[in-house]
Structure formats: C-alpha cells, structure tokens
Amino acid sequence: MQFARLLGLSDTARKKFFEAHGVNTEDAKDRFAERDKRWHQNLENAVFQKHLRFFDAMSLWSGDERLSFQFSDWDPHKQQNPQAARKVGKQCFGFAKSLLTDNFNVALIGEPGVGKTSLALAMLDTVHKAKRTTMFVSTMELALLFDQSIQYRELEGRINDIMTAMKRVDVLLLDDFGTEGGMKKDPRPVRKDMQDALYSVVNARLAVDKKTGKRTKSTIVTTNNSPQQLLAMYNDKLISRLIPKEQEQIVLFDGLEDVR
Numbered sequence: 004m005q006f007a008r009l010l011g012l013s014d015t016a017r018k019k020f021f022e023a024h025g026v027n028t029e030d031a032k033d034r035f036a037e038r039d040k041r042w043h044q045n046l047e048n049a050v051f052q053k054h055l056r057f058f059d060a061m062s063l064w065s066g067d068e069r070l071s072f073q074f075s076d077w078d079p080h081k082q083q084n085p086q087a088a089r090k091v092g093k094q095c096f097g098f099a100k101s102l103l104t105d106n107f108n109v110a111l112i113g114e115p116g117v118g119k120t121s122l123a124l125a126m127l128d129t130v131h132k133a134k135r136t137t138m139f140v141s142t143m144e145l146a147l148l149f150d151q152s153i154q155y156r157e158l159e160g161r162i163n164d165i166m167t168a169m170k171r172v173d174v175l176l177l178d179d180f181g182t183e184g185g186m187k188k189d190p191r192p193v194r195k196d197m198q199d200a201l202y203s204v205v206n207a208r209l210a211v212d213k214k215t216g217k218r219t220k221s222t223i224v225t226t227n228n229s230p231q232q233l234l235a236m237y238n239d240k241l242i243s244r245l246i247p248k249e250q251e252q253i254v255l256f257d258g259l260e261d262v263r
C-alpha cells in the first residue's frame with residue numbers, strides 16, 4: 004500500500020516522504036550507484052571469464068603441457084651474457100606494456116633454448132592480467148592436427164574452431180613458427196591447407212576498427228628462423244602480414260645461448 008502511494012508521487016514529494024521516515028536520500032543514491040557499478044563489474048567479469056575459458060580450451064600446447072612464465076621469472080644470470088638477456092627482457096616488457104593499449108605484431112627470433120617462448124608467455128601474462136584475451140598456439144601441434152585430419156576427418160571441425168578463435172582473440176601467440184617447415188638448412192613449403200588457414204587468420208587479425216582506424220588484434224610470433232627462411236616455407240603474402248618489417252618490432256635473441 005505504501006509502495007503504491009510512492010509510485011504516484013513527484014520526486015520532491017518522494018524525497019520528503021523518505022526524509023520524514025528517516026532515510027537519507029543522498030546516501031541511498033550513492034549506495035544504489037555503488038550497487039549498480041558492482042553489478043556491472045561482476046557482469047563484465049563473468050563475460051571475461053567465459054571468454055577466457057573459451058580461448059583456454061582452444062589453445063594448443065606442445066604435447067598438451069600448459070606453460071606459464073612471468074617477467075619476474077626472467078633471470079638474466081642464466082646467461083653468460085646477462086646484459087644481452089636483460090636487454091631482450093626489457094624489450095619484451097616494453098612491448099607487453101604497449102599491448103595493453105595498442106595493437107601490433109612482434110617477432111621474437113633466435114636459436115633454441117634462449118628464452119623466446121618464456122618471454123612471449125610473460126607478455127601474454129601481462130595482457131591477460133589487464134583483462135585482454137590471450138591464446139597460445141604451438142605451430143607444430145597445429146601442423147600435426149592438419150596431418151591427422153587427413154585420416155580423422157572429424158578433426159576438421161576442431162581445426163575450424165581453433166582458426167575462429169585465432170581470428171578473434173585479442174593477443175595471439177604463434178609459438179615456434181617455422182618448425183613445421185623442416186630443417187633450417189633445407190626449409191620446405193608448408194602444406195597448402197595449413198597455409199591457407201593461417202593466411203585467413205593473419206589477414207583477419209589486421210582488421211581495423213572503423214571508428215578509430217586502429218588495429219584491434221595483436222600477434223606475437225616466436226621462431227628459430229629468419230624471415231628469409233620463413234619465405235621458403237610460406238606464401239610471401241602471409242609472411243608480409245605476419246612478420247613485422249620494422250626492426251624495432253623484432254626482438255633478436257643474439258648473443259644468447261641455449262639454457263635448456
């Protein structure tokens with residue numbers, strides 16, 4: 004009955020009514036605003052968690068072993084040349100910070116065991132903590148899936164799902180890109196269906212937001228191969244869209260040794 008009467012009152016009359024009943028309306032307004040804010044935050048968080056689970060399920064780890072690494076785990080003294088290790092660590096940290104607001108491609112190039120995957124994972128960890136979605140794709144595992152799909156046609160559906168996720172995720176890590184092309188000294192062209200699928204992924208990831216004109220996706224690539232070797236494995240259109248041409252977007256792990 005009281006509520007029904009309240010509905011018909013003007014704002015001023017309602018305020019008077021509340022005050023007459025000892026309710027501080029300013030206080031209540033703040034409390035409602037705070038409650039709404041919390042509700043929105045919870046909703047955003049729930050949506051983000053759902054996306055996380057999706058990209059997590061679509062990630063392809065090498066041998067199904069999930070990896071994690073943070074910048075605080077990076078120890079320059081693991082290397083004979085700690086200065087060189089500190090330099091690549093700083094470069095990757097800088098990129099990770101930029102990836103919170105900007106989108107671009109980065110390539111981490113170097114010999115095996117020098118820490119490329121580790122620093123790339125640390126970059127993913129940083130952007131993930133800032134609530135951007137991330138996905139890890141071992142290129143070798145992806146190539147295996149393509150190989151197996153010849154015999155097991157049902158894998159085609161999984162490959163399509165992975166490709167869709169690779170197009171949509173905010174920050175994609177394409178790990179060990181180029182190992183699927185065989186020996187470094189004698190790189191071979193990668194199977195056509197995988198080339199075509201990857202081309203459509205890297206192309207989609209260059210999309211720009213119509214309003215801001217800025218890119219919306221970033222891709223991190225780790226590789227043992229030089230861009231020239233990658234060109235012997237993949238179509239040049241794919242490589243030119245994936246591997247940055249600007250030297251400042253390439254982290255060279257020169258002067259570092261295998262610490263595996």
Ligand SMILES: Nc1ncnc2c1ncn2[C@@H]1O[C@H](COP(=O)(O)OP(=O)(O)OP(=O)(O)O)[C@@H](O)[C@H]1O
Pocket residue numbers: 072076077078079080081082088113114115116117118119120121122179225226227262263
């Ligand atoms: N500076 C470092 N501090 C701490 N751990 C390191 C460092 N460098 C390498 N490692 C460790 O050494 C191992 C090999 O590193 P990682 O897998 O990152 O090398 P990679 O360059 O990706 O090698 P590959 O080309 O064979 O994939 C990992 O267990 C990694 O965590």
Ligand SMILES: [Mg+2]
Pocket residue numbers: 119120121178179225
């Ligand atoms: Mg690696």
